[in-house]
Structures are given as C-alpha cells and as structure tokens.
Amino acid sequence: DIWSNSPAGVGVDQELISAVPSYNPNFVSRNFTDAEIAYCQKQPSPPSSFAARWVGKEAAFKSLGVKSQGAAAAMKEIEILNDEAGVPTVHLHGEAKRVAEQKGIKKVVISLSHSDTTAIAFEQRALH
Amino acid sequence: DIWSNSPAGVGVDQELISAVPSYNPNFVSRNFTDAEIAYCQKQPSPPSSFAARWVGKEAAFKSLGVKSQGAAAAMKEIEILNDEAGVPTVHLHGEAKRVAEQKGIKKVVISLSHSDTTAIAFEQRALH
C-alpha cells in the first residue's frame, strides 16, 4: 500500500508571537545563532522576527521527518538567514545536517509570515 | 497559456479549535475512523487533535483538486494516522483513493500544527 509508506516532506508550524519568550536572553542565546540574533534585533519588531524564526525551526524539523525534542542544541542547528535578495534560507548544521544528508535531502525551502498576533512558517524538503 | 492549465497540488486549511464540535459523538463517529478516534482520545488535548485532523482532511481534498462536499463518508476516506516515527501520514480509501490513482497521484504528504486557539494543516500531493 503506497499510502502507508508516505514519508513526511512538508512542515507547518504556528505560534502566537506573545507565546515566544524573546524577551528572555537565555531563551534567545540557547535557541538562536549569533547571526539570527543580529538580524532579528535590527528588524522593526524583534519579537515578531524571533517568533517567525522559532516556528521556522519547528517546521524544519517536521519537514525533515524528525522530532525537535525541545533540545536547545538542535534548535541552533536549524539556522534561518536571509539571502542577498532578502529571501529566508535554511542552513543546516551538525546532527540536523547529518540526518538530512542521510535521507538524501538536498535542501529545505522555507517561507515565513507574521500578522500582528501570529507567526507561521511553511517548509518543504527537496530530494533533488 | 501554461498559467491557465495549473492543476492544484497543494492544500491549506485552518479552523478555530473551538469551531470543530469534537464534543459531539455523532460528529466524531461520522467523520473519523476508529484508529483516528483512538489516537486523538489519547492525546493531551483531544479537541486540538481532532481539529488538526479535521483541517487535515479538508486540506487533503484541496490538494487532490476535488471538493469535500461536506459528505461525511468522504471525510472518513481521508485517514490521517501517525507512522512509527510519529509523523502524520495520509491514508486514502474508497472514492478518494480512486480519484488520486486516476490523477496519477502517488502520495499526499501532510503537516499539522495547532496553537492554543487554531489548528492548521498543509498538504502537498506528489506525482512520483
């Protein structure tokens, strides 16, 4: 049955911006890389930018078909930076990168959005 | 014009968790399979889990390019179960399966998310 052998390949996640504790320096330093922090702090609404990246990290784990397990180290292994054109881009490191390569995943494409209240992320992995 | 011949291939759906009447046994038994009900009732928040699967079924119809028509039978033909790794997986049955095969759709990949208030689902069909 092909339907019972369907590997995950997409990931969606959402969160109320107010539920992501970006006012807590320990939370931020544990879960975001220096480059992510520098970017978010320059944005018009840092809490919205941190929240968007937070859901982006969770959605990336879903698209990879693994659980984030709430491990802080793992969250930093999913780094979301904007490229020259301003497009959010996923960079994998460490164990996350190893798992992706093992599964034959060539890249993870991402889109982020936030309204006044809610941040949402969508991700899709590509095998070629 | 290639732009006017663009078959649907993705599906998104969202709903307030409070708007999905999972407290109604008739609604549940009409729209969810026994395996789905058993899974949702074991979760920390059954209403959130039922709502996530409900929007997952709607998004699946959108990704297949057909309308759900609110038909109860049709909703059961889109069965969303977690695989061994805990990843939500779409199993098609009956008419939904027949339509997918007719369109050459090999699988539907899915991701689910719920915040405190809202459930959201994203789906993508794959032709190979």
Place this chain on the structure above:
Amino acid sequence: DIWSNSPAGVGVDQELISAVPSYNPNFVSRNFTDAEIAYCQKQPSPPSSFAARWVGKEAAFKSLGVKSQGAAAAMKEIEILNDEAGVPTVHLHGEAKRVAEQKGIKKVVISLSHSDTTAIAFEQRALH
C-alpha cells in the same frame, strides 16, 4: 555548501480579514483585476474572499523569490481565478510573468483558506 544556495520555492502569507480594506473602492480597483472583483463580490463573504486573494498575491511573490514592494501594478499582475472545478489558479501577467519565465518557473500552485478572522495562502512554484 548546498545549504547556502537554496532558492525560495514556497510562499506563505496570512492576514486578519479585518486588516484588508476591501471596503475601500480605491484599494480594490488598484489591486484586483476585474475578473477577481466580479468573483469576490459574488461570494457569501466578499471581505473574506478579497482577503484570501490579497494574501495569495503576497504568497505568490514570496514563492517567486521576489518582493512585492507594495506596488499596486504588481499586485494586479498576480491574478487568482478559480478554474472550472472551483480550484484557485494563479495567472501571471506582465513583469511577474517575465520574471517567472526567466527563472524557469512553469507554474505556481496555490491553496487558500479563511476562518472567521484570518485568511491564509500557501503557494509553491514548479520548475517542470
């Protein structure tokens, strides 16, 4: 590093329906085509339909990897119409069409959803 060379290919956008000023005729005529306006005005909730198309246009720009720049003309170049089966379909015109062709993008597939309060769109571009 393949991870630093990841072109955008998906787009998500959301907005509170109340934040899209579809009650303003100037906003509507600047941003929607005649066919889109005719469709939305026939729907049960025109504000919801206009909002869904509005976020659909924004998500389309994201999936193309370009910025909408808030240019009114650009918004009309992303036209979202339903096909015979009732499936929302993206039609590109003008500069948006030219950029897509230049990037080798063959089509953009889309899904729209609105709850009582929020409209959301997801889009994916296809290279073949």
